[in-house]
Amino acid sequence: MESGSLADGRQILYFDTATGARRGSFADKRDLGDRASAGQLRYDVLRDEWVAVSAGRNARPQLPVACPLCPSDGDELTEIPAPNYEVAVFENRFPSFGGAAGEANEHGPSFGGVQGEALEGTPLAPNVPATGRCEVVCFSSEHDASFVDLSPERVELVMAALAQRTADLSARGDVAQVFCFENRGVEIGVTLHHPHGQIYGYPFVTPQTRRHLDAARRHQEATGRNLFGDILAEEQAGPRVVAANDHWTAFVPYAARWPFEVHLYPNERFADLAALPEEYVKAFAPLYLDVLKRCDAAFPGEQMPYMSGWHQAPVKEDRDLAWLRLEIVSIRRAAGKVKFLASSESVMGGFVNDLGPEAAAQILKDAL
Amino acid sequence: MESGSLADGRQILYFDTATGARRGSFADKRDLGDRASAGQLRYDVLRDEWVAVSAGRNARPQLPVACPLCPSDGDELTEIPAPNYEVAVFENRFPSFGGAAGEANEHGPSFGGVQGEALEGTPLAPNVPATGRCEVVCFSSEHDASFVDLSPERVELVMAALAQRTADLSARGDVAQVFCFENRGVEIGVTLHHPHGQIYGYPFVTPQTRRHLDAARRHQEATGRNLFGDILAEEQAGPRVVAANDHWTAFVPYAARWPFEVHLYPNERFADLAALPEEYVKAFAPLYLDVLKRCDAAFPGEQMPYMSGWHQAPVKEDRDLAWLRLEIVSIRRAAGKVKFLASSESVMGGFVNDLGPEAAAQILKDAL
Numbered sequence: 001m002e003s004g005s006l007a008d009g010r011q012i013l014y015f016d017t018a019t020g021a022r023r024g025s026f027a028d029k030r031d032l033g034d035r036a037s038a039g040q041l042r043y044d045v046l047r048d049e050w051v052a053v054s055a056g057r058n059a060r061p062q063l064p065v066a067c068p069l070c071p072s073d074g075d076e077l078t079e080i081p082a083p084n085y086e087v088a089v090f091e092n093r094f095p096s097f098g099g100a101a102g103e104a105n106e107h108g109p110s111f112g113g114v115q116g117e118a119l120e121g122t123p124l125a126p127n128v129p130a131t132g133r134c135e136v137v138c139f140s141s142e143h144d145a146s147f148v149d150l151s152p153e154r155v156e157l158v159m160a161a162l163a164q165r166t167a168d169l170s171a172r173g174d175v176a177q178v179f180c181f182e183n184r185g186v187e188i189g190v191t192l193h194h195p196h197g198q199i200y201g202y203p204f205v206t207p208q209t210r211r212h213l214d215a216a217r218r219h220q221e222a223t224g225r226n227l228f229g230d231i232l233a234e235e236q237a238g239p240r241v242v243a244a245n246d247h248w249t250a251f252v253p254y255a256a257r258w259p260f261e262v263h264l265y266p267n268e269r270f271a272d273l274a275a276l277p278e279e280y281v282k283a284f285a286p287l288y289l290d291v292l293k294r295c296d297a298a299f300p301g302e303q304m305p306y307m308s309g310w311h312q313a314p315v316k317e318d319r320d321l322a323w324l325r326l327e328i329v330s331i332r333r334a335a336g337k338v339k340f341l342a343s344s345e346s347v348m349g350g351f352v353n354d355l356g357p358e359a360a361a362q363i364l365k366d367a368l
Numbered sequence: 369m370e371s372g373s374l375a376d377g378r379q380i381l382y383f384d385t386a387t388g389a390r391r392g393s394f395a396d397k398r399d400l401g402d403r404a405s406a407g408q409l410r411y412d413v414l415r416d417e418w419v420a421v422s423a424g425r426n427a428r429p430q431l432p433v434a435c436p437l438c439p440s441d442g443d444e445l446t447e448i449p450a451p452n453y454e455v456a457v458f459e460n461r462f463p464s465f466g467g468a469a470g471e472a473n474e475h476g477p478s479f480g481g482v483q484g485e486a487l488e489g490t491p492l493a494p495n496v497p498a499t500g501r502c503e504v505v506c507f508s509s510e511h512d513a514s515f516v517d518l519s520p521e522r523v524e525l526v527m528a529a530l531a532q533r534t535a536d537l538s539a540r541g542d543v544a545q546v547f548c549f550e551n552r553g554v555e556i557g558v559t560l561h562h563p564h565g566q567i568y569g570y571p572f573v574t575p576q577t578r579r580h581l582d583a584a585r586r587h588q589e590a591t592g593r594n595l596f597g598d599i600l601a602e603e604q605a606g607p608r609v610v611a612a613n614d615h616w617t618a619f620v621p622y623a624a625r626w627p628f629e630v631h632l633y634p635n636e637r638f639a640d641l642a643a644l645p646e647e648y649v650k651a652f653a654p655l656y657l658d659v660l661k662r663c664d665a666a667f668p669g670e671q672m673p674y675m676s677g678w679h680q681a682p683v684k685e686d687r688d689l690a691w692l693r694l695e696i697v698s699i700r701r702a703a704g705k706v707k708f709l710a711s712s713e714s715v716m717g718g719f720v721n722d723l724g725p726e727a728a729a730q731i732l733k734d735a736l
Contacts, residue, residue, distance in 0.1 A: 042623035045583055045587075045599070046584075046596075046621075047580065047623075047625075048579055048582070051623045051624070052718070054721075055724030096722075124599055124602050124622075125602065125622040179711075179715075181712070182711070183711055188708050189707070189708025198711075202716075206712075207716070207717035212414045214416070215413055216414075228414075230492055234492050234493060254410060254412075254492075254493040255411060255412035255413075255419045255493070257412075257419050307711040307714050307715055309711045309715040327715050340557025341556075341709065342556055342675055343547075343566075343675040344568060344574075346697060347547075347576065347677040348575070348577065349417065349574055350420070350547075350568070350575070351419045351420070352420040353421045354423070356422075357421065359423055
């Protein structure tokens, strides 16, 4: 890994299969002005959760004609100063978490799981600066590729980058949870088509993770067993396994909320990507590529829009309960059709799955 | 109110400003075959919530060319047998909750808040039949109208229908919460453009309602006061009030999750629409119409897509804590642009609001 910096002081990291690529030394010749400063985290007392309010992001400039994730090429100056790269990670120019203000002090006060920030506002409307970190992960310098087109070796390099970023962000005082994810498809609002993912270093433990770990804690107390392990064992014996190998199992969960929802569990418990052994990384690449190929093949002639994210243990709590796993969800419900979240899901949190988990699993099993 | 029945046995109700319209006597001459039977509720042990799995709905037929929500006209037979109506309510032909199986027995067993159904599946993957009820509410016989075009008198009639349905569904053994809502706009997937809303009689208390009421219970225990009332008082004195009158206050909440999110609180606490006094109904109509007009005027030349739903007290619990209120949310974030929920929101429950609550409130205040 080599490190460099962008014109406004943001960090960029290059991950390569071979050493000596010397990409970090290329200077960013753009005039970017000052970095955006951190937005605000507001605590919603009714929903008991934090909302990031970063009013600056809505006004972010329209995308330039040139792709900012391609390598810089002569006068075409992009977010990547080097003329080529394998995998590159850099700080998001318009982050939802973090920004120019820098890292918070973890020895300061604490509220609602956010460390080191002085609380402002009122008891019913509290806020703190939105610390944390947002990064962009470029999977390939090839603009027209998609994750599913990567070689297994490149997937391993991406995984190495995610593991390094997870370890590095976990060591920051202001990061409570590291979330590595990819959004793909215009149907879910992706405007940059260059293959890339993102990393959020949240300054709080997210609502879903809190819920999962609360359930796991209750199960551990009641049975002495790990809930994720028990779910995995039951799914492995059931009808919704889409693909599997000696180290990983990919299945549509019993109570899937989305028309297509696939969970990839390692067959052993690890807290996060930084703890994932090399044989699991090697075994992950072909299985994940197989699942993504099935998703794209499910409806011929269409790419599956998807959101794919790693559930990792929080940085400072419940690391003995959490079970690293990947969740892929899609709003595609049939050829040419998407499921929209409407009032029941958006206002009440009541999900309706019209396709059905077994039907979705069968479509994916039959797709290749 | 007059009652009739559709060809497959579903109920239809007509609400009119004058008595004697005799609409209930028109017969439905279609051959609809058998009613869909109830789907399944699956309990997600990780997320601690119910998901409705109704595989039959994904296969529901494409919409006919004629609008099924217009009154029947000669040989054009629709879901409304009468040749005209003011407000009509009928059971959804393809319901997510309920169906041919009929009402569950509330004296049976109970699991996870669902009454009267025998649990099937395993401890990690339990399910019960998806009891409850789904209804469609037609606001007007005019196909091209929108809610915002209704007269205040028609809004009052709609409110009377919702109050009657709330009371009626609350008396069923299998309904734990009544949710009245409207989805509007192709951007959120609405395919039937005839002005209509829906009513879900959920057989469980929804995740958001549980969360709100848990917060309200903690606040009541800590302060002796009602959380919703305290939030309302603070918002009334703050910068995010969009519109108000003697009985209602419409504001963008402090920690709004959506670019446009407006909450309409009655200035006094009522458990549900069935308990709302007439003066509050009368005062609601002009205020809600004003807010909807502001939403549409915010971005000239565009209709605001929205989801608008009533938070009502659960039928059998926490009726002394809950505070009836309407929540309007929109994915519109700027002219011609929508916010998509991507991985952070969909997988982790971590919301990012890029517009900002004060900016949204200002846009709505300035819109008219």
